[in-house]
Amino acid sequence: MTDMFDDRKALASAWFRDLRDQIVAAFEELENTQTDDRPAGRFEVTETKRKSDDGADAGGGLMSVMRGGRVFEKVGVNVSTVYGELGERAQAAMAARKGLPGMKEDPRFWASGISLVAHMQNPHAPAVHMNTRMFWTPHAWWFGGGSDLNPCIEYTEDTAAFHHVLKQYCDHHDAEYYPKYKAWADEYFFIPHRNRARGIGGVFYDDHNTDDWQADFAFTQDVGRAFLPAFVPITEKRRNQPWTDADKDAQLIHRGLYAEYNLVYDRGTKFGLETGHDANAVLMSLPPLAKWV
Template sequence: MQRAIQAENYVQHAPVTLLRPGVDTENPVRSRFEKIIRNAQDSICAAISEIDGKPFHQDAWTRADGGGGISRVLADGNVWEKAGVNVSVVYGSMPPEAYRAATSNREVLKNKGDAGRVPFFAAGISSVMHPRNPHCPTMHFNYRYFETEEWNGIPGQWWFGGGTDITPIYIDEADMKHFHGTYKEVCDRHDPTYYAKFKKWCDEYFCITHRGETRGLGGIFFDDLNDKDPQTIMNFSEDAVNHVAAAYCPIIKKHLNDSFTEQEKQWQQVRRGRYVEFNLVYDRGTTFGLKTGGRIESILMSMPSTASWLYDHQPAAGTREADFLDACRNPRNWV
């Protein structure tokens, strides 16, 4: 508990860079990626504020173990109950269990034990947005760059990860074609195999295993991506994060004034409960943040303001709720 409290220090103004002068600033991948995620934070927050009519509150913080971040949260807005966009650049050393949480590549860590700490560098942008209206979808995105130094005989590693996914509570075919179509176009510009591969990966990653259903209706997701040179993969990551607003905002504008019933609002609360279950039980980003003594407010920003767990709640056959649940249990192709 004490370590987590000491891990952050609020600063009045966001620093020009969160990188270490002469160390990270001389690294073309680290320095460029920080610019990408900070520019994306600015542009996405501006697009969301323009729709909501309320500004984001900003906290800038530094971390005793190294690095820091900029958290922006729009709370109790006109359109969003809570929307957050966080940027962080952190470095230092982490326990081996945090390393395991950070990567999906379990083979590289096999039989390596828990001795020592792993030197690392991580930079990323993450966001979750929970609208008021049940006809407006929740949206999540995360893009990150990760490096480790040699540890227990494992050479230093680097990789990119991330993606953008959408969690409505009702199916609107046109919305899903727009959202998935936007990301298919992004993927196709960089590699024609990406969309099908990353869409499947998204459906599999965001699966609530104990429920046998996905958290939402997918998007793209990738991790441990290092099969091309870093600049090439970074170009893809930049294109993807820069299309968050284009994929999401038109859907919100279309539905923000839709009327809704109390039953529809209740279904939204039930699905938010599923969101909480995934994030606290399965999400590797949450696990990594907690195991590295990260900033708790930033880590748990993804939680909705309200959620519900109704005992053995089963939608009636033939309803829109049942159709949505079927899509979560049997992922569909939207484009």
Template sequence: MTDALSKKDRAEAWFAALRDRICAEFERLEDEAEHLPGEAGRFEYTAWDRDDPTGAPGGGGVRGAMTGRLFEKVGVNISRVEGEFPADFAAQIPGASEDPRFFATGISLVAHMTSPHVPAVHMNTRYLATTQDWFGGGADLNPPFPVAEDTASWLDALVGCCDRHDVADGKRYKEWCDEYFYIPHRQRARGVGGIFYDRLNSGDWEADFAFTQDVGETFLSAYPPIVRRNMHREWTEEERLAQLRYRGLYAEFNLVYDRGTTFGLKTGGNVDAILMSLPPLARWD
């Protein structure tokens, strides 16, 4: 049996190691984009701390951000926070109404690309503990101009990841992603989908953790090939404008509906890290 302390430390260490590998791969993609103007981007890292509302130290994280020639804006954040939920928010979190103390660690990334033909992407995985504990996360692809080959390879990879683990349900997690990333006031999906899962506690922590790790590995193997297939395609000014309008959907969802945004703001997280998901430019008209 894995004790509570080692669960927290092992999850945090995994998310940090995954961050390092993802950032290294994204910098390699920047180096390969020699056809685009400007210098290859590099990540800059900013550590942050939070004070819990109780006055006790509340943990913190590291915000990694890069502006480059291929990645117009990308953030890859890791965090480890703990403390007590505010009473009104505790009532919404499993196990927190009995005891408001919590622990959370995770990785979250969003990439907005310079080219309208390279899909934006989101991925996060997390471990959260109150009087209960669970994993959650997922990944979804957000192309302004969907390409059937890209969508198929992306979904096959993520559903295939689920199918490798008895604790996961690929069909349900794909449907959950479609439901979660739907924008009711626009009556449309934010992107072409992926997987989404939450409150995963099968009773076998090691199995749940192994699946969560595989989600990160699958992202790292599935997204860069999509970037490489599309990064050299030329685009028009009309396509760029369409991309900016499409980004408006992303901003609307993240500000109105996203649970991660709500969780970060309700728990006093770093605002710049929380809102790193917003695109650098967007358009409504």
């Protein structure tokens, strides 16, 4: 199974890197076309490296972060490909959640993906999250990911437009994907201790394996491709909208909710920290400023 998947791993890893390049270029173009006294924002790119417990190379990636831009107050676009052996806690969690009892005997894993979070200057422009990934073990493989919008001031037309694009791309593959994965996003991006959703949802999926790797990879690629046409038009529409101090206050409070969710519930945050990935890259999603009442 390992040899059969070597080419597939390379294809997936290369795709996530290509998607990263497309998004970084599109976001820097948004900065270029924004009229503002500030310099156009640019991404700072840092190579990340992961080491196993015995000090061996265990993969890494690129952390790309823009701060203080014209449009983006903070945005990170990370890609990584990591591998090695899962620790005991991760093995137990994988066995329990994925139904993979063999992880204890053979705890090898390989994972690659892209993760993006954008926090905007204008409170009327929504924050956004997107990630897609492939995970492999000797016992099973799967894809996961999704995209969700997080406005502090919701506009129903923006919500409808965002979901419309996601549905179009999902429907190319299976008419059941969008309603199924929209419902999963509504459930997953919920903050129990606040009894409210983190945002207006989108799509979210995990453990996606139909036993057709090519089809599942194609679907995951389209989830990634949907991101820019779903998000950029909303940003272009809202980035120059006048805002007040009260609007900014609402944005900072909403960012507090976002931070709570990512630190308490987000699976990716937990997995990244438990498997020894670069902490700065894992916590890239946190907003630059937030407020609690």
